[in-house]
Amino acid sequence: MNQNVAALLPETFLAAAAVCGLLAGSWLPRHRQWAVAALAAAACLAGIAATGHTMATGREQTVFDTTFAVDAPTNAGRLTVLTALLLVVAMSAESLRGHKRESEYYVLLLLTGTGTLVLIGADDLLTLFAGYLLASIPAYALAGFAKDAHGTEAALKYYLFGALLGTVMLAGVALLYAAAGATGYRTLRDGLPGADPALVAAGLVAVLAGLLFKAGAVPAHFWVPDVTEGAAPPVAAYVTTLPKVGALIAGYRLLHQALPGCGVDWPLLLAVLAAASMTWGNLAAFFQTDAKRLLAYSTISQIGYLLMALSVATHTDLAQRALLLYLAAYALTNLGAFAVVTALPQARSLDDYRGLAGRRPGLAAVLLVCLLGLVGTPPTGVFLGKLEIFTAAVDGGRTWLAAVAVANTVASLFYYLRWLAPVFRPGGTQRHAVTGRVTVGTAYVAGTGSLLLGLAGGAVLPLTTGPLLG
Amino acid sequence: MLTVVTFLPLLACAVLALLPRAVRVPDRVCSWVWIATAAADLALVIAVWVRFDPHGGLQYEQRARWMPGAGVSYHVGVDGLSLPLVAMVCVLFLAAAVHMLRETRRVRALACLFLFLQTVGVGLFVALDLILFFVFFDLSIVGMYVVIAGWGHGERARAAALKFFLYTFVGSLALLLGFIGLYLAADPHTFDLVELTRSNPLAGQGLYAGLVLLAVGAGLAVKTPTVPLHTWLPPAHTEAPAAGSAILAGVLLKMGTYGFVRIAMPLLPGSWRQYAPVFVVVGVVSVVYGALVALAQTDLKRMIAYTSVNHMGYVVLAIGAAGSLAGSDAQARSLAVTGAVVQMVSHGLLTGALFLLTGVLYDRGGTYALDAYSGLAAHTPRFAAATGVAAFASLGIPGFSGFVAEFQIFTGSLASQAAATGIALLGILLSAALFLRALRSLFLGPPRLPAGIPLSGLADLRTREAAATYPLLVLALVIGVLPRFLLDVVEPAGRSVTELVAR
Known part of the structure; x- marks a missing residue:
């Protein structure tokens, strides 16, 4: 049995930084608690370096009796999650500075980040569920971190949903275990085809329910708008980004490794969920006036596009x-x-962004790149992603789903433009005081990165290919 | 070389945009940087033209790895189809820059935007990779949206811009689906136009090829635009600023028709031949419907916008006829394709000039309503003469480029599509009627201006306005009188497209 702990260095770094941060936070005076943020950032960077090393030396493997796979999707997912976590830490730094629970914030962030990494590599239903819990529970606390009315409501909704669907997911794990007599994906792959299809279907739907909750996809999306609106902007950025990465890669691995040829038509189920998610998210986003709420619904529709890849x-x-x-x-x-939303704490509604291009051209440019990017305008990274996803859908025989996605892409343009139009209109209120330089810098980095990923996609694509192990 | 031509304007745009805000660049400097860049770009294109060998196929090719994993490369080049259009684009952008010399509203941003659009316009016509083509296709929509919304005529402009964006964005995504269909059919998967043309991956694939043509055709038809997908055009034109309209009509509409000749015909020859009658019918309907609706307009700019639908209809008719093998020989079909390309160039020059002149009228009178003006010829002889020449040239009078184009289109189409060509001839008659009506109402009769504007305040064409418009008309005249320099370049390319369609 391969028990190589070195294969889990990124996860270890985050967990160790969380523990050290918790201890250090208890002793550090309040004005020095920023050290924990630095520690978190260092852990992310070290994790990225370790992942890079794994990729460069080709040390793909499965560890601990094939309960955890370190392969191409894991490595690509780790890079995404760690980079995203680094950006979240950076955009939190200034709004959290001097907060009386500053170090706890970063500890929670690191813990849920660890959970996300576990989800990505999970090659066993029990590892998957452990990752789910580790990613979820600190996130509930983060949602209500500000202890205000909105945050508390958000945390409660998030928690109730998460607890309910987590239980359902555990029941699903039990059902699949009953069907195949094991929880490892490899054994499931051999065992499930011979099992009762109804049992497998019930188990699969239940396990997927938990993953869909993490991803914020229809029909488990009801928490997304409330949490995004109620939580602080960096936390909102976190919950709409990282758990989705974890859940989708986990879902892909589960479907691809454990359930091919199991007799349940899950590709159709996922295609329907994808169509529902993108359509519902778009329709609900149409007439939102709150920037964060609009982004929340936009993330629901984005999950729809991502689920297309799972369905094929x-x-x-x-x-x-x-x-x-x-x-x-x-x-x-x-x-x-x-990051732009975080940098402009006083601007809440779309109208508050009026005249931003005149006063803060840099932030307006980032917003332009990112919102048009979310539509899928070339040459941003999401355009390349959409191109690949549409290609995969057509190649996988789901041309109708690609057509639905195209219609939704057009529809989504409408609400992104509703936000962009005031940005470039002169006049407006003076609600454009920025949080600070680091936050603005984070916005620049993320915007540039999103553009570069499209332009230099050729360099990134090879990192995403490679066989799944286990 | 082509990379320089393409990205030179973008470079100037980046320099203007990235100058720190503390550096107050005077508006005049921005305008002159803009003009100088456009002129330099035109000079480069002329240099390319001089060294271009008409019988050499694709030239100035450059190919670099971009995303090998996804089958995408940076691949540019020109042949007889694209070179005249690239030259036309550069001429038109220079004219627009000169026309906007006295603009006062956010000049730096406007100059950046037009320079960006110039890169997009040139880039699209030199692109030899479907994804590169698509990138420019999509960015043109974004750029034009900002021009209309930001510099158009008020609140209605924003609505028109949104309609334009949504409408053409649907088209571009349909196009993308079609491209994906082509990509997946090729083995190995690739988006490269030259390789796809060579391998003809969809030969004999029946329904699949038909669906791909439907997606590509619908996407390009929105942009062209043809009836019934044209409804975004009139409001977009009416609300856009003059130079924006000129670029929209001269450059953006050509992206659709060029796409047919460059992508749909050579890459999908089988389905193109099969569905050629559809394009013929769509073309004829656009011709007649566009002219009829233009005849009913009371707004000058809207009227010109509808004549664009009419003129693009001729192009669609010609390329449809080029796909009808029965009853025609290769020479007739190649004549039709050549006519279509010449029509694209001609329409760009003439409609560009007309829209710039319309901008002058709006500048003086504040409205486009035809019945608000009368007898302008007495006070503004130069403006009247230029508008008259542009209108007559546009309706296809011999001696101007429009005649050369339409004559070739009709001669090339007559053999295989006699009935359709006969009906399309009606379009010429109708456009003659509508232009004459407009000219009479504007320039003849007792002098009259919109309420509140004194006749004494009516100024004729200023130097910069003349400098923007006259060269376009002179070029149209040169093409009309001495068309060989253009036809020598277009004809070999037209022949090779015809051969590709017939294989």
């Missing part, structure tokens, strides 16, 4: 790179938009 997971080899590339591009672009 076993039909085409293009699905994996489409999913991983889109996730990376989406994470950067979405964080860029949220």
Whole structure:
């Protein structure tokens, strides 16, 4: 049995930084608690370096009795998650400075980040569920971190939903275990085809329920707008980005490794969920006037596009790179938009952004790149992701789903333009005081990254290809 | 070389945009940087033209790895189809820059935007990779949206801009689906136009090829625009500033028709032949419907916008006829394609000039309503003469480029599509009627101006306005009288497209 802990260095770094941060936070005076933020950032950077090393030396493997796979999707997912976490830490730094629970904030962030990494590599239903819990529970606390009315409501909704669907997911794990007599994906792959299809279907739907909750996809999306609006902007940026990366890669691995040929028509189920998610998210976003709420619904529709890749997971080899590339591009672009929201704490409604281009041309440019990027305008990263996902869908025999996605893309343009139009209109209120330089810089980095990912997609694509292990 | 031509304006745009705000650049400097860049770009294109070998196929090719994993490369080049259009684009952008010399509203941003659009316009016509083509296709929509919304005529302009964006964005995504269909059919998967043309991946694929043509055709038809997908055009034109309208009509509409000749015909020859009658019918309907609706307009700019639908209809008719093998020989079909390309160039020059002149009228009178003006010829002889020449040239009078184009289109189409060509001839008659009506109402009769504007305040064409418009008309005249320099370049390319369609 391979028990190589070194294969889990990124996860270890985050967990160790969380523990050290918790201890250090208890002793550090309040004005020095920023050290924990620095520690968190260092852990992310070290994790990125470790992942880079794994990729460069080709040390793909499965560890701990094939309960955890370190392969191409894991590595690509780690890079995305750690980079995104780094950006979240950076955009939190100034708004959290001097907060009386500053170090706890970063500890929670690191813990839920660890959970997300576990989700990505999980090659066993029990590891998957452990990752789910580790990613979820600190996030509930983060949602209500400000202890205000909105935050508390958000945390409560998030928690109730998460607890309910987590239980359902655990029941699903039990059902699949009953069907195949094991929880490892490899054993499931061999055992499930011979099992009762109804049992498998029930188990699969229940497990997917938990993952859909993490991803914020229809029908488990009801918490997304409230949490995004109620939580502080960096936390909102976190909950709409990282858990989605974790849940989608986990879902892809589960479907691709454990359930090919199990007799349940899950590709159709996912295609329907994808169509429902993108359509519902778009329709609900149409007439939102609150910037964060608009972004929340936009993330629901983005999940729809991402689920397209899952629905053709076993039909085409293009699905994996489409999913991983889109996730990376989406994470950067979405964080860029949220970084702008974080940088302008007084601007809440879309009208508050009026005249931004005149006063803060840099932030307006980031917003332009990120919102048009979310539509899928070339040459941003999301365009490349969309191109790959549409290609995968057509290649996987789901042309109708690609057509639905195209219609939704057009529809989404409408509400993104509703936000962009006031930005470039002169006049407006003076609500454009910025949080600070680091936050603005984070916005620049994320916006530039989202553009570069499209232009230099050729360099990134090879990182997303490689076989799944286990 | 082509990379320089394409990205030179973008470079100037970046320099203007990235100058720190502390550096107050005077508006005049911005305007002159803009003009100088456009002129330099035109000079480069002329240099390309001089060294261009008409019988050499694709030239000045450059190919670089961009995203090998996704089958995308940076691949540019020109042949006889694209070179005249690239030259036309550069001429038109220079004219627009000169026309906007006295603009006072956010000049730096406007100059940046037009320079950006110039890169997009040139880039699209030199692109030899479907994704590169699509990138420019989509960015043109974004750029034009900002021009209309930001510099158009008020609140209605924003609505028109949104309609324009949504409408053409649907088209561009349909196009993308079609491209994906082509990509997946090719083995190995690639978006490269040259390779796809060579391998003809969809030969004999029946329904699949038909669906791909439907997606590509619908996407391009929105942009062209043809009836019934044209409804975004009149409001967009009416609300856009004059130079924006000129670019929209001269450059953006050509992206649709050029796409047919460059992508749909050579890459999908089988389905193109099969569905050629559809394009013929759409073309004829656009011709007649566009002219009829233009005849009913009371707003000058709207009227010109509808004549664009009419003129693009001729192009669609010609390329449809080029796909009808029965009853025609290769020479007739190649004549039709050549006519279509010449029509694109001609329409760009003439309609560009007309829209710039309309801008002058709006500048003086504040409205486009035809019945608000009368007898202008007495006070503004130069303006009247220029508008008259542009209108007559546009309706296809011999001696101007429009005649050369339409004559070739009709001669090339007559053999295989006699009935359709006969009906399309009606369009010429109708456009003659509508232009004459407009000219009479504007320039003849007792002098009259919109309420509140004294006749004494009516100024004739100023130097910069003349400098923007006259060269366009002179070029149209040169093409009309001495068309060989253009036809020598277009004809070999037209022949090779015809051969590709017939294979």
